[in-house]
Amino acid sequence: xxxxxxxxxxxxxxxxxxxxxxxxxxxxxxxxxxxxxxxxxxxxxxxxxxxxxxxxxxxxxxxxxxxxxxxxxxxxxxxxxxxxxxxxxxxxxxxxxxxxxxxxxxxxxxxxxxxxxxxxxxxxxxxxxxxxxxxxxxxxxxxxxxxxxxxxxxxxxxxxxxxxxxxxxxxxxxxxxxxxxxxxxxxxxxxxxxxxxxxxxxxxxxxxxxxxxxxxxxxxxxxxxxxxxxxxxxxxxxxxxxxxxxxxxxxxxxxxxxxxxxxxxxxxxxxxxxxxxxxxxxxx
Amino acid sequence: xxxxxxxxxxxxxxxxxxxxxxxxxxxxxxxxxxxxxxxxxxxxxxxxxxxxxxxxxxxxxxxxxxxxxxxxxxxxxxxxxxxxxxxxxxxxxxxxxxxxxxxxxxxxxxxxxxxxxxxxxxxxxxxxxxxxxxxxxxxxxxxxxxxxxxxxxxxxxxxxxxxxxxxxxxxxxxxxxxxxxxxxxxxxxxxxxxxxxxxxxxxxxxxxxxxxxxxxxxxxxxxxxxxxxxxxxxxxxxxxxxxxxxxxxxxxxxxxxxxxxxxxxxxxxxxxxxxxxxxxxxxxxxxxxxxxxxxxxxxxxxxxxxxxxxxxxxxxxxxxxxxxxxxxxxxxxxxxxxxxxxxxxxxxxxxxxxxxxxxxxxxxxxxxxxxxxxxxxxxxxxxxxxxxxxxxxxxxxxxxxxxxxxxxxxxxxxxxxxxxxxxxxxxxxxxxxxxxxxxxxxxxxxxxxxxxxxxxxxxx
Numbered sequence: 001x002x003x004x005x006x007x008x009x010x011x012x013x014x015x016x017x018x019x020x021x022x023x024x025x026x027x028x029x030x031x032x033x034x035x036x037x038x039x040x041x042x043x044x045x046x047x048x049x050x051x052x053x054x055x056x057x058x059x060x061x062x063x064x065x066x067x068x069x070x071x072x073x074x075x076x077x078x079x080x081x082x083x084x085x086x087x088x089x090x091x092x093x094x095x096x097x098x099x100x101x102x103x104x105x106x107x108x109x110x111x112x113x114x115x116x117x118x119x120x121x122x123x124x125x126x127x128x129x130x131x132x133x134x135x136x137x138x139x140x141x142x143x144x145x146x147x148x149x150x151x152x153x154x155x156x157x158x159x160x161x162x163x164x165x166x167x168x169x170x171x172x173x174x175x176x177x178x179x180x181x182x183x184x185x186x187x188x189x190x191x192x193x194x195x196x197x198x199x200x201x202x203x204x205x206x207x208x209x210x211x212x213x214x215x216x217x218x219x220x221x222x223x224x225x226x227x228x229x230x231x232x233x234x235x236x237x238x239x240x241x242x243x244x245x246x247x248x249x250x251x252x253x254x255x256x257x258x259x260x261x262x263x264x265x266x267x268x269x270x271x272x273x274x275x276x277x278x279x280x281x282x283x284x
Numbered sequence: 285x286x287x288x289x290x291x292x293x294x295x296x297x298x299x300x301x302x303x304x305x306x307x308x309x310x311x312x313x314x315x316x317x318x319x320x321x322x323x324x325x326x327x328x329x330x331x332x333x334x335x336x337x338x339x340x341x342x343x344x345x346x347x348x349x350x351x352x353x354x355x356x357x358x359x360x361x362x363x364x365x366x367x368x369x370x371x372x373x374x375x376x377x378x379x380x381x382x383x384x385x386x387x388x389x390x391x392x393x394x395x396x397x398x399x400x401x402x403x404x405x406x407x408x409x410x411x412x413x414x415x416x417x418x419x420x421x422x423x424x425x426x427x428x429x430x431x432x433x434x435x436x437x438x439x440x441x442x443x444x445x446x447x448x449x450x451x452x453x454x455x456x457x458x459x460x461x462x463x464x465x466x467x468x469x470x471x472x473x474x475x476x477x478x479x480x481x482x483x484x485x486x487x488x489x490x491x492x493x494x495x496x497x498x499x500x501x502x503x504x505x506x507x508x509x510x511x512x513x514x515x516x517x518x519x520x521x522x523x524x525x526x527x528x529x530x531x532x533x534x535x536x537x538x539x540x541x542x543x544x545x546x547x548x549x550x551x552x553x554x555x556x557x558x559x560x561x562x563x564x565x566x567x568x569x570x571x572x573x574x575x576x577x578x579x580x581x582x583x584x585x586x587x588x589x590x591x592x593x594x595x596x597x598x599x600x601x602x603x604x605x606x607x608x609x610x611x612x613x614x615x616x617x618x619x620x621x622x623x624x625x626x627x628x629x630x631x632x633x634x635x636x637x638x639x640x641x642x643x644x645x646x647x648x649x650x651x652x653x654x655x656x657x658x659x660x661x662x663x664x665x666x667x668x669x670x671x672x673x674x675x676x677x678x679x680x681x682x683x684x685x686x687x688x689x690x691x692x693x694x695x696x697x698x699x700x701x702x703x704x705x706x707x708x709x710x711x712x713x714x715x716x717x718x719x720x721x722x723x724x725x726x727x728x729x730x731x732x733x734x735x736x737x738x739x740x741x742x743x744x
Contacts, residue, residue, distance in 0.1 A: 105564035122690055129686045179709050186687035190680045197676040225650040233639035236585040243581035
């Protein structure tokens, strides 16, 4: 654990970056959070100007229009009533009788707040359960605390990266992102537990009491495994990011960031924290 | 000796399970054509149907994979339920009846594989309806969303009735004759032979027939008004006393609206009014596209992982890959049998759980490497490694299961997510973890025992 100061520096840098990015750039929330409507339409006859004209004629504020290629357009606007949509349909049919609706979604803003509340609650609940479980399994709550802190460290960095990705590439926060955050919780702890487990085993075998030496040995012994294991998940997720299509690209990217963070934090955050707690309690 | 016999038996059980899974996942139709010079062989294989009887237990199940809305395309509707008119003690019954009536409407309409769910959020109740394959969302809303409260009134004062300007005035002109939708036996669409306009035919039950006979007697040569959800549909003049309990509603129906009304009447009026708050719709082509892309990405990823394992662990990696194939077959079989509705996040969950399944093997194999480095005999190293790694595997997977359960929210707690997307992910993740432990530890261990024995023979 010679590298502890380096790890501390990296983690502090990442956390600080994440917080700054979240504070200054914020997120690009999808309609899952803000409420609103999206409509994806395929038509060879309707042009971008046609859409704009039709929406202004129907007095609906068209917030955003994106060409997706292949005559597909993605329209974003405030949530509308069905009669409003019906009249839009009518106007569009005047230009192209056979236009295709690929996707239509309309959400009220209340659903978004609810999603956010539920996510925060799920994170808290998961942290609590994992803290209790790990604390009990290792009969030592400094392990539980360290694992949960490492996990929250990953969550924060993941959120920060999404703020950056949102700023530069327009990655949106949606309900799938929520799932990614919760998965990161579990994969981060997964790695940490494996390393902790090795410390516990070594402690039983060698009667070694120096936590730094114990940790060093445990990390060296589990490092190949951690990297190899993360490699397999990274291979899977990278292929999803590159080949998996638009719907889940950012979702897979979020999982990828979460997994990489999880591997790093088990060595770079959880273990140094355990050592820190152990030293601290000795001084008392 | 005894032990290797046991291993061999387990080995055959694994082969058997794999074989069963292979059959279940066999494509329904697989035509094979072989052209080898003069010999030509052509045969179409069919998946055997899963139909058998065991005593009183009749097993007959459709084992096709089920796809969620995001993959199959379709409409999803979220309604707010207005519970203000019902007392709290009657509410559960009203909600139950609401759900069953909406299910009946959808079934009568002929949409299959629908899900109707009632969620509670704080004090508000919501109704979530998923309709795979229904692309015309407006039709669906029209069919489901109408309360369809049918009422019959006798017209007391014809002049007020025709000239009424306010609803209060209108109501005054009517006398409730206590016949409503619940007195119907069946309703159907008819074509009026005189003007070939569609009508909705009504057939009353016993009580309804009696009431209707009495009403037509009381209001002979007067008019009877038929109201749907408080709106006047038609008010025909009674020409004869009708005793056989049959009537028809003619209005300005199209054949479609007549069909909808008849479906709604057959299914029964909704006990609670509902209001649409979130319609969404996904075209089938878009779903198919994301399914194909996801599958392609998954297959590429799997091949890369298999290579990775072989490069890193040699023969052990190969065995792990075989374990992975068995893992894939078992999970797919479970998806078909349970059944699990596959959504895109669900597929991602499946792919992620593959990673976790491989992890068990990596943990064990790294141990094997360590132990052999210490100079232990390979066979002994293998056994101790499984034992030692088990602790880590157990703890790490328990953490994953805890997270999975919180996401899945099995008790429908209203403070956690009940969204189909999040749950679809959690279901495949949880299943993957359990199957992964089974194949990653139990299956590979026994496969290795069988093949490790061979290795010694070769050495000798």
